[in-house]
Amino acid sequence: MSKPKVFEKPIGVRDxxxxxxxxxxxxxxxxxxxxxRWGYEEIMTPTLEYYDTVGAxxxxxxxxxxxxxxxxGKTLVLxxxxxAPIARVAASLLKDEPLPLRLSYHSNVFRAxxxxxxxxxxxxQTGVExxxxxxxxxxxxxxxxxxxxxxxxxxxxxxxALGHSGYIDGMxxxxxxxxxxxxxxxxxxxxxRNYVGFSQLLKRLPVSEAVKNSLASVLRLRGxxxxxxRALELTASDKAARAIEQLREVYGVLSEYGVSDRVFxxxxxxxDFSYYTGITFEGYAVEQAFPVCSGGRYDFxxxxxxxxxxxxxxxxxxxxxxxxxxKRAEESHDESAPYKVxxxxxxxxxxxxxxxxxxxxxxxxxxxxxxxLADGESPxxxxxxxxxxxxxxxxxxxxITYLDGESST
Amino acid sequence: xxxxxxxxxxxxxxxxxxxxxxxxxxxxxPEDFDEGRKLIVQSPEAGFEFILAKPVDVPTYVEYGVAxxxxxxxxxxxxxxxxxxxxxxxxxxxxxxxxxxxPDWKPVYYPRVATKYPHVASQFFRERxxxxxxxxxxxxIELAPLIGLADRIVDLVETGQTMRENGLVELEKMYExxxxxxxxxVSYRLxxxxxxxxxxxxxxxxLTGG
Numbered sequence: 001m002s003k004p005k006v007f008e009k010p011i012g013v014r015d016x017x018x019x020x021x022x023x024x025x026x027x028x029x030x031x032x033x034x035x036x037r038w039g040y041e042e043i044m045t046p047t048l049e050y051y052d053t054v055g056a057x058x059x060x061x062x063x064x065x066x067x068x069x070x071x072x073g074k075t076l077v078l079x080x081x082x083x084a085p086i087a088r089v090a091a092s093l094l095k096d097e098p099l100p101l102r103l104s105y106h107s108n109v110f111r112a113x114x115x116x117x118x119x120x121x122x123x124x125q126t127g128v129e130x131x132x133x134x135x136x137x138x139x140x141x142x143x144x145x146x147x148x149x150x151x152x153x154x155x156x157x158x159x160x161a162l163g164h165s166g167y168i169d170g171m172x173x174x175x176x177x178x179x180x181x182x183x184x185x186x187x188x189x190x191x192x193r194n195y196v197g198f199s200q201l202l203k204r205l206p207v208s209e210a211v212k213n214s215l216a217s218v219l220r221l222r223g224x225x226x227x228x229x230r231a232l233e234l235t236a237s238d239k240a241a242r243a244i245e246q247l248r249e250v251y252g253v254l255s256e257y258g259v260s261d262r263v264f265x266x267x268x269x270x271x272d273f274s275y276y277t278g279i280t281f282e283g284y285a286v287e288q289a290f291p292v293c294s295g296g297r298y299d300f301x302x303x304x305x306x307x308x309x310x311x312x313x314x315x316x317x318x319x320x321x322x323x324x325x326x327k328r329a330e331e332s333h334d335e336s337a338p339y340k341v342x343x344x345x346x347x348x349x350x351x352x353x354x355x356x357x358x359x360x361x362x363x364x365x366x367x368x369x370x371x372x373l374a375d376g377e378s379p380x381x382x383x384x385x386x387x388x389x390x391x392x393x394x395x396x397x398x399x400i401t402y403l404d405g406e407s408s409t
Numbered sequence: 410x411x412x413x414x415x416x417x418x419x420x421x422x423x424x425x426x427x428x429x430x431x432x433x434x435x436x437x438x439p440e441d442f443d444e445g446r447k448l449i450v451q452s453p454e455a456g457f458e459f460i461l462a463k464p465v466d467v468p469t470y471v472e473y474g475v476a477x478x479x480x481x482x483x484x485x486x487x488x489x490x491x492x493x494x495x496x497x498x499x500x501x502x503x504x505x506x507x508x509x510x511x512p513d514w515k516p517v518y519y520p521r522v523a524t525k526y527p528h529v530a531s532q533f534f535r536e537r538x539x540x541x542x543x544x545x546x547x548x549x550i551e552l553a554p555l556i557g558l559a560d561r562i563v564d565l566v567e568t569g570q571t572m573r574e575n576g577l578v579e580l581e582k583m584y585e586x587x588x589x590x591x592x593x594x595v596s597y598r599l600x601x602x603x604x605x606x607x608x609x610x611x612x613x614x615x616l617t618g619g
Contacts (some may be wrong), residue, residue, distance in 0.1 A: 090528020161598055193494040196589055200498070222601060266598070284595045291594065 008247045012113035012121025022337070023325055024124070026319070027153050028106045031126050031316065034152045038145050040104035040128045043349060045085035047108075051075035052072065056303045057084040059275045066121075078110035083301065083313060086129045091307035099132025099309060106318070118320055120319065127295070127315035131302065134310035136246060139279040140253035146293050146314045147259045152285060153321050154328075159287035160262050161222075163269040164247050165276040165296070167231060168218065170239030175211050186215070190270050193221055220269035225251050225260075232343035243278075250279055271296055281314070285324060292320050338367040342391055344379045345372060353402035370394075413456030413603050414596075419464040423588060427503040431455070434610040456603075468493055468591060477596035479602065483586045484565060488526045494597050494607055496577050497590040500616045502566040508533075508581040510554055517560050521523035523553035524563035531565070533583055551575045 009015070018026060032042055048068075049055060052075070055065055060080035068076050079085055082105045090101055106126040113121045128145060130138050143160060149159055168190065172183045189198035197218070202212055227393060228244045235241075247265065254260045271280045271294075280296030295314025302309040313326045342362060345353030353370060355377050360368045373379060381399050384390040389399045418424045424442075432438050437454040450459040460476050468491035472477040479493070484506055486495065506529070508522075520541040524530045527545045530549060534541045544559055551571055553559040563585060566579060590611070592604055 159599060193492070193594070196498045197497045220605070222598075264598075284598045286599060289472070289593055289595050 010121070012119065014120070014122075019337075020322070020326070023329065024322055027318065027322060027325065028124075029127060029156075030152045031318075032104060032106055034124040034149050035104040035128055035145065038102075038128075038141070038148070039091045040102040040130075040195070042144075042230065043089065043105055044107070045082065045089060047078060048076045049079055049085060049088075049108075051077045053305075054079065054084045054088055057087065057301060059272050060081075060111060066110045068113055079107075079275060080111050081109050081315065082107050082125060082127060083129060083298070083315075087131075087301050087311070090129075090131050090309070090311075091302055095307055099316070100138070101131040101139055102128065104128045124318035124322075125315040125319075126318045129311060129313035131311040132246050132309045133312075134299065136249045137253055138310075139246070139312055140250045140257065142295060142314055143250065143263070143281050144257040144259055146281070146283060146295060146316070147257075147262050149316060150285075150293060150321075153316075154299045154325055155285050155292070155321065158262070158292065159264060159284050161269050161284065161294070162247065162250065162263050162278045163266050163271075163282075164278060165270060165280055166243035166278060167247075167267050168270055169241060170232050170237035170241070171218070171231075172233035173214075174237035174240065175214055175237045176205075176207065179205065179207075187270065190218075191272070204276050219268055219325060221265070222265060224262070227265040227267065228278040245396060246279065256401045271316045275301070279312070281285045283316075285321075287327065288320055288324050292324075292378035293318050308333060322378075325336075338365055339398070340396045341366055341368045341400065342396040343368065343370045343402065344381075344391075344392075345370065345402045346375060346404055347372070348404045349402035356400070356402070375404075379403070412451070412458035413546075414464055414478055414600065414607070415458045415460060415476045417460045417462045417470040417479040418480075419467060419480065420461045423464070423480060423482075423502050424461065427499065427588070430499060430501065430611065430614060433593070434616040436607075436610065447453070447514045461617075465489070471591050471593050474593045474595060477593055477600055479591045480588050480590050482588055484526060484529070486591070487529045487584065492594065494592040494594065495589050496592050496597075496604075497611060497615065499588045499611070502586075502588045504565045504586050506563065506583045507566050507579045507585055508561055508563055508583060509551075509566070509572055509577050510561040510580050511576065513550060514554075514560065514577045514580060518600065520561070521559040522561050522563055523550055523559035525550060526563055529583075530563040551577060 010093045047386060051067055055077035058065070058080050065080050066078040070076050086103055086105065093100050094101060108122055108125065109125050110122050111117045113273045125255065128142060130142055143162065147160060172186065176183050182201065185201055186198055199216065202215055205212065209219040217234060221231050225248065228248055231244050232241060237259065249262065254263055269280060269282060275298055278297035278298040282291050283293030285292045293314055293316045297312040302311055343353050343357050357368050360366050379401055380391065384395055389396050391399060428438055428442065438452050442450055444475055448461050450461065452459065458468065462470055464482060465485050467479040468480040468485055468489050470476040471493045472491040474556045480499065482502060505599070520539065521544060522530050523544045523546050525546060527543045531543045546553065550562045550564045553562050554577060555575060561580065569579065572579065597604060
C-alpha cells in the first residue's frame with residue numbers, strides 16, 4: 001500500500017465545511033429542543049468503550065465495529081450507536097434515579113464501512129431512549145416524538161412504518177411448530193429482505209398448502225391499520241395476537257397525538273430478533289433512498305448491564321436528513337445564513353471601528369469581520385448583485401469603512 | 410409527466426427478455442424500443458423509465474435510490490451484498506455458478522481459485538472449511554487453470570460450451586443463478602402500491618423453474 005497523499009483521509013469519514021456545519025447545528029438544535037420539550041434531557045458518553053461490555057451489547061455486528069487496543073491490551077471500540085452506552089449509564093451512574101428515565105443525545109457514531117460499499121464510517125445520530133416504561137403509551141410516545149422531530153427538522157413528506165417483532169415470531173412458532181431451523185432461516189431471509197429466498201424455502205417445506213399460503217401472505221402485510229385484521233386471520237398464536245393488539249393500541253394512541261396519518265403498518269419489517277422485543281418503527285422520506293429514522297422496544301438490553309428495565313427509543317439518521325435539507329437549500333435561499341458585515345479601518349480610526357464592531361456583534365444574527373488597512377490603501381470594494389458587496393473575493397451584505405477623515409457605508 | 414417507477418436494467422439480452430416479460434404481463438410497453446445508444450428509455454404509457462446500466466451496477470443504482478427497481482443477476486447480488494429488497498425471481502438469464510477445473514483435478518496443498526466473484530468464492534470455500542487463495546480476474550477466467558494461474562475457477566456456466574472447448578469440467582455446482590427484481594428500501598415503502606401492482610402482474614407470467 002502506498003502512503004496516503006496529503007489531502008486524503010481514511011475511507012468513510014468526511015469533513016464538514018462551514019455551510020454544512022451551520023445546517024447541522026441548526027438541525028441538531030431544533031431536534032434536541034423538541035426532545036427537551038417532551039421531557040428528554042441530553043446526555044453525552046465517551047467515544048471509546050470496552051468491546052466486552054458496550055461493544056458486545058451493541059446490535060452492530062463485530063466485524064463492523066472499529067476496534068483498538070488500550071495501552072494494557074484491552075480491546076476498545078469506537079461507539080457504534082448510543083443505545084448501548086446509554087444503557088450502561090442508566091444501569092450504573094443513574095442506577096438510583098427513579099424510572100422512567102428520559103434521555104436524548106446527538107452524537108457521532110462509527111461503523112467500519114464494507115468494502116467499496118461507499119457508506120459512511122462516521123456519522124451523526126440524534127435520538128432518545130425512554131427507559132423503565134413498558135406501557136403502550138411509552139411506545140406511542142417515542143413514535144410520536146420521532147415524527148415531531150422529523151417535522152421540526154423541516155421534512156414534510158415522510159412516513160413511518162410500524163411493526164412488531166412478536167407477530168412473525170408468534171405466527172411462525174404456531175404454524176411451523178417443530179421446524180425451528182426453518183423458522184430461523186425464514187426470519188433470516190426477511191431480515192435480509194430476500195423475499196425470493198423466503199418463497200423458495202417455503203416451497204420446499206413439508207407442510208400443508210394452507211400453511212404455505214399463510215406464510216406467503218406475510219409478505220403482503222403492509223398498509224393501513226386494516227392490515228391487522230388480515231394478520232390475525234393467518235394465525236391462532238396468542239403471541240401474534242398480543243402483538244397485533246399492541247400494534248392497534250399504539251396506532252390508537254398515535255391518533256390521539258394526531259399523527260396517525262403519517263403511520264402505516266408493516267409486519268414484514270423485522271429488526272434484529274435478539275434485540276427488539278416489541279413495537280419497531282422506521283421512517284422514510286421522499287427523495288431520500290435510505291431510512292431517516294429507526295427505533296423500537298428493546299426490553300432485554302438493560303439487564304446485560306445489571307439493571308433489568310424495559311426500554312424503547314429511536315435514532316434519527318441525522319446525515320440522511322442533512323442531505324435532504326442540503327438538496328433543498330441549493331434550490332432556494334438559505335434562510336439560516338447570517339447577515340455578514342465587514343468593517344474596514346485604518347490606524348487612525350481603530351478605536352471607533354472596534355467599538356462599532358463590538359456593538360454590532362452583540363446583536364443577534366450578525367456576523368462581523370474587521371480588517372485593518374495600511375495607510376493610504378484604498379478599499380477595493382465592488383458591488384455584487386442587487387444589495388451585496390465583494391471584498392477580497394468574499395461576499396458581504398454590508399461593508400463599513402472607518403478610514404482617516406471619513407466614515408461611510 | 411414524472412415516471413411512476415424508475416427501473417435499472419442491464420443493456421442487451423436481459424433488457425429484451427425483461428421487456429418481453431413485462432409485455433406478457435400486460436404492461437403497455439412500446440413493441441419496439443429504439444434502444445440504440447440511449448442510456449435512459451421512457452415508457453410513458455406504463456409510467457416507467459428504464460435506466461440501461463452495466464449489470465454489476467444495477468444493485469448500486471437501486472441501493473442509492475437513483476432507480477426504484479432493478480433487474481439484477483443473482484450472481485451480482487451474491488457478490489455485492491447490497492441492501493436492497495429481492496422481490497421476484499424473474500427466471501430469465503438462467504445459469505449456474507460452479508467450481509470448474511481440469512478433468513484430472515486433485516486437491517493441492519496451496520489451492521488457488523480464479524474468479525470474477527471473489528467474495529462469493531471465498532465465502533463458499535470458507536463454509537466448506539477450506540482455505541483457498543482467491544485471485545480476482547476480469548475476464549477469460551477459463552484461461553487460469555490452463556496456464557497454471559489457479560488450479561480451479563469459480564464462474565457462471567450457461568451452456569458449458571466455452572468450458573468444454575477449453576477442456577474443463579464442472580467439479581461442483583454452487584448456486585442456481587437467475588435474474589431478480591430488486592427494490593430500493595424506501596421506494597418499496599413509499600411506492601408500495603405501484604411496486605406491488607407490478608409484482609402481481611408479473612407473477613403469473615413467470616416460468617416457475619426448478
